[in-house]
Amino acid sequence: MRMAQHRDRLNAMVVSRKVAYRLYPSRSQGVALLSMLGAHQRLYNAALEQRIAAWRLRRYGMSYANQCRELTELRAADELYQNVNAQSAQVTLKRLDWAFKAFFQRCKRGEMAGFPRFRSFERFSGWGYKTHGDGFRFVPGDGNMHGRLRLSGVGVIPVRGRARTLGEVATCEIGRKAGRWYAWLTMQCEPKRTRGTKAVGLDWGVQTFLTIAHEDGSFAEVANPRLVRRAKAELEAAQQNLGRKQRGSKNRYKAKNIVAAIHHKTANRRADFLHKESAKLIARANLIAAETLTVKNMTASARGNLENPGRNVAQKAGLNREILATAPSAFLAMLRYKAAEAGIEYVEVPSRTVKPSQRCSACWDVRKKTLAQRRHVCSCGLALGRDENAARVTLFWALARTGREPTWCLASIAS
Numbered sequence: 001m002r003m004a005q006h007r008d009r010l011n012a013m014v015v016s017r018k019v020a021y022r023l024y025p026s027r028s029q030g031v032a033l034l035s036m037l038g039a040h041q042r043l044y045n046a047a048l049e050q051r052i053a054a055w056r057l058r059r060y061g062m063s064y065a066n067q068c069r070e071l072t073e074l075r076a077a078d079e080l081y082q083n084v085n086a087q088s089a090q091v092t093l094k095r096l097d098w099a100f101k102a103f104f105q106r107c108k109r110g111e112m113a114g115f116p117r118f119r120s121f122e123r124f125s126g127w128g129y130k131t132h133g134d135g136f137r138f139v140p141g142d143g144n145m146h147g148r149l150r151l152s153g154v155g156v157i158p159v160r161g162r163a164r165t166l167g168e169v170a171t172c173e174i175g176r177k178a179g180r181w182y183a184w185l186t187m188q189c190e191p192k193r194t195r196g197t198k199a200v201g202l203d204w205g206v207q208t209f210l211t212i213a214h215e216d217g218s219f220a221e222v223a224n225p226r227l228v229r230r231a232k233a234e235l236e237a238a239q240q241n242l243g244r245k246q247r248g249s250k251n252r253y254k255a256k257n258i259v260a261a262i263h264h265k266t267a268n269r270r271a272d273f274l275h276k277e278s279a280k281l282i283a284r285a286n287l288i289a290a291e292t293l294t295v296k297n298m299t300a301s302a303r304g305n306l307e308n309p310g311r312n313v314a315q316k317a318g319l320n321r322e323i324l325a326t327a328p329s330a331f332l333a334m335l336r337y338k339a340a341e342a343g344i345e346y347v348e349v350p351s352r353t354v355k356p357s358q359r360c361s362a363c364w365d366v367r368k369k370t371l372a373q374r375r376h377v378c379s380c381g382l383a384l385g386r387d388e389n390a391a392r393v394t395l396f397w398a399l400a401r402t403g404r405e406p407t408w409c410l411a412s413i414a415s
């Protein structure tokens, strides 16, 4: 009963969600967006210059509040900034403030501290707004699809994108990536998802992206998308093309945009893949068990160190790239918030103590195997795929942990 109440509360929670929309500005709106970007870039650099000068001349550390006060005068004096929404100018000052705070923190930790830098137009990515209705207004299209974004000083721009759950719009960020314009709206929403009825244990690997173990002993697999490999040829050609262009030329700028667009497209496809697969899992599960993530260890260990040089470095590096390319950490993050939205129990299985890839799912003994061994063969008589066995260990541990029992093979959780 208490669990049910807890789940209902989870189902009704308010979460902040960032939704990306692509802008389709007219030619004149495109010009206005660029000039707005230029104004924010100059404001950023001017504010940085001001901080440096105040320190050099007066040993005075300017704060965000100081600079906001001066902003009013600046807006009155310089017509460049009169077109810029006051709140969004504050956001740019705030971003500079963050850059300084991060710098001071790095200094404190004794790291190589990069002092905040002046940003060229090329390196300046965008600006933001703090309050819906002040400088920007978003009107969604039918069925939450697409819509229109009004920016003060620019006009009403058609946008494409979709919020799965439409919420109250809070803030907006405008940015330019690979020659395209985007808006990221944060929305306060109360998302609702329906959950399924199965308990599932997960194992992700290199050969198969995801192996899913069910309570009834059956398995399902999600194949690796191999997006990076597919994009690789395309990327190599584009990079070669870029290398042939003269520095500073317009053609080089274009070629650079093509490279960035391929990276961007690959990232989008990967995110799309991860969203779809995580949503599918949620729709059929009421308990999800997954290993704690050790990707960092897996990728770091290939090269080894002086005392402990890695073996098969090249082979493992390729393998590591593949692991990173399938982005299990992003997948897990999506699973976690979707599980919360649907009120599903999400059990994180500690790999270090449970050792799902080494343990036998039938007798619970640890059977060491190398990464190359793709089969789990145990003296108790169990023989099955390595990933299937690991997914099953994960599932059983979670079932035992949450007080449920697997419907078959009770012996396996006895110890």
Ligand SMILES: [Zn+2]
Pocket (backbone or CB within 6 Å): 360, 361, 362, 363, 364, 365, 378, 379, 380, 381, 382
């Ligand atoms: Zn066994």
